[in-house]
Amino acid sequence: MGSEKRTTIDTEVLIVGAGFSGLGMGIGLTREGQRDFIIVEKADEVGGTWRDNTYPGCACDIQSHMYSFSFEPNPGWTRLFSTQPEIWDYLRRTANKHNLRRHIHFGLEVTGARWDAGAARWLVRVHTGVEYRARYLVAGVGALHIPNIPALPGxxxxxxxxxxxxxxxxxxxxxxxxxxxxxxxxxxxxxxxxxxxxxxxxxxxxxxxxWVLPRPDHAVPLPVRLAFRLFPPLRRLYRAALYWLNESAVxxxxxxxxxxxxxxxxxxxxxxxxxxxxxxxxxxxxxxxxxxxxxxxxxxxxxxxxxxxxxxxxxxxxxxxxxxxxxxxxxxxxxxxxxxGTGFHVTDAFEYLDIKGRDGADLARRWREEGIQTHLGITVAGFPNLFFLLGPNTGLGHNSVVFMIESQIRYALDAMAMAAEHGAETLEVRRTAQAAFNARIQRRLAKGVWSTGGCTNWYLDAKGVNRTIWPGFTWRYWLATRRVKPRDFELTVRREPSVDEPGAPSAPRSLTALPMEGR
Known part of the structure; x- marks a missing residue:
């Protein structure tokens, strides 16, 4: 019996998921002039959470004009709080407008990812046996995609x-x-x-x-929608007002x-x-x-x-x-x-990940043993060229997560640009930067109502540590992610072996660290 040949597809950037995060990342790459990327999506259509949740009455609890991309406004939202069909339609129209479907491979569920140090590439497997090989891996799967079904006796x-x-x-x-x-x-x-x-x-x-509060939902009158369409500054002013109103709750x-x-x-x-x-x-x-x-x-x-x-x-x-x-x-x-109506696996959803980083480090095992830790919810020490969108400790209880997603997309693009600027093959956040970030936010989270309010919630992990929420104003997160700090990362360039080295020229090429004190 002959061995089955595995199909490998090469790409510069592989994005997992075609919800708000994945589509936003694809648009961000396109706007930067990068066309060499692929989005793998387990379903047969875009939309993520807003494709999957079709239950009666499904709607957003953040105002429509905030729960949408700032660069892709929709002046025609029909309600203050949009329903699932309208949000899903918005995402499909956005994907079509930016010609993203040519980059999306539908019906493919990712089963695992492994970092190949020799090639400095991510090898990502899907359930069909196809393997993708990418310089950068972007996980845009979100947290609300694995239903939590309790084991009821009998x-x-x-x-x-x-x-x-x-x-x-x-x-x-x-x-x-x-x-x-x-x-x-x-x-x-x-x-x-x-x-x-x-x-x-x-x-x-x-x-x-x-706790249930009155819901100030209502239809948006047609004259208002027309005004938003004809006078974009008015719509932007309205969005800004919503943003700061929501921020006050923090x-x-x-x-x-x-x-x-x-x-x-x-x-x-x-x-x-x-x-x-x-x-x-x-x-x-x-x-x-x-x-x-x-x-x-x-x-x-x-x-x-x-x-x-x-x-x-x-x-x-x-x-x-x-x-x-x-x-x-x-x-x-x-x-x-x-x-x-029991929600989703959130903090424990990461246990379903099969991601192996540098030296074979198992991400799920590390997070299970050491606690879920990232830098800014985006990068992880020991896992080069990997970016999470809406990752740990970037969820919100008061404002739009789409705002957070946009901040993370900008940060990931800036990190890729920094690597390209230095001719680097890989970039990896330093453990010291990651540890400092986590210590800082956990000090703030310990004082928050999620930890002191007297309830059991899905924000906390099995040890009672909040691994979900961003503990403060979102504008502070925007500032923190506006530019990558070079000192937080270690970049490596590929070094060709010298002819004087033993075994040259057949000796394998290696990666050499760059000092990163500035850009």
Whole structure:
């Protein structure tokens, strides 16, 4: 039996993922005149999170004009907070406008990546067996792509329908069914009101009550949309106003919890106004500081749970049977379908990575043993020419992550330009720079509401360390990533062997470090 020949595709830059991060990186490279790049996407269309999440009521919780690329404005957003179909359409139109589809290889799931020190290239495998060889590897997969499905006792016996909100089964008729919803996160807040009026019974299993604020959503009038289209400075001014309004929330999140009391009073009044039943209102009252978990906004969530066909269960789940769920109080709840609104693997999502860096270093193992550490959420010591977009500690609880993504794209492009300027094959962040960055942000995060607010949230890893959130103003992150600091990196150039060296000229070429004190 002959050995199977592996197909290898060469490219300068390989981007993984075609969501906001991957598309933005592709556009950034194009604008810099770089055409030698490939985007590999596991699905058959662009969009990432906004392609996958099609559950009823899916929408963004950041204002539309902020949750979009600054260089690709959309004056025609129809709502203050856009729905999933409109955001997905925006991403598809953006990909088409910038001719990115010619660079995208669809239907390819990355199974692993390995740094080849001799060639100074990343070797990236996909599930078909094809291998990509690239100088630079950009991971734009994001954090919200691996559904978190809890292991309920006895779930294998259940005879009804089960699915996660991110894998919504639109073929299953919910009308007239008894439906159990597990979880009360951002997705459940949106889809519960959409299905409550259709199902025969809705049983919501709640571990902890979320803070829910009024949602100031409304349609954007046509004259306003026309004004934004005809007078771009007006649209830019509006976006700037939204940005600074959102930024103001960070003061309360970072060591000034008393500033959050205003929001807590607003949330408490919102609950009191929408839920008359004191027993239900008690169940829905949060027991932790606002902001400790992701802030949620809805005008329809509480009324949906106040419906006669809805029930909120605060006891845990003891067992799932063929057609019912038994809670820890011993009460059996008949159900025909279970919908998981339990979010995604976030801090533990990195354990699914199979990335081997310099000297065979295993990224998932290192982060599991030492904790997730990067420099600015973008680069990792020991992993040359690798960039993360929306990586660890660059998530937000108050403003648009698209702003963060743009900052990271600019930083990665500047790093590549620095390497090209010095004729370097590789660039790698120094461990000292990485350690200093992590020490700095963890000191700030320790004082934040995410760590001190009295809740359990997905921002923290198994050891209670916040590996998700950026602990401060986003304009500070913009400043930190505006230009690469050469002293933070070690660059290496390829050195040809001298004719006087033993074994020349067949001796392998080597990489020599450059001193990096300036540009």
């Amino acid at each position: 779930i294998e016996r259940f005879e009804g329908e089960t699915f996660h909100s991110a894998r919504w089964n639109h073929e299953y008729p919910l009308a007239g069914k008894r439906v159990a919803v597990i979880g009360t996160g951002a997705s459940a807040i949106q889809f519960v009101p959409e299905i409550a009026g259709r199902v025969a019974g809705l049983t919501l299993f709640q571990r902890s009550a979320p 003061l309360g999140f970072n060591g000034h919890p008393r500033l959050l009391e205003v929001l807590e009073r607003l949330g408490t009044r919102h609950l009191r106004n929408q839920v008359a039943d004191p027993v239900l209102r008690e169940k829905l009252t949060p027991r932790y500081r606002i902001g400790c978990k992701r802030l949620l906004g809805s005008n329809t969530y509480y009324p949906a749970l106040a419906r006669p066909n809805a029930e909120v269960v605060t006891a845990g789940i003891a067992e799932v049977r063929e057609r019912e769920i038994v809670d820890t109080d011993g009460v059996a709840h008949p159900v025909d379908a279970i919908i998981y």
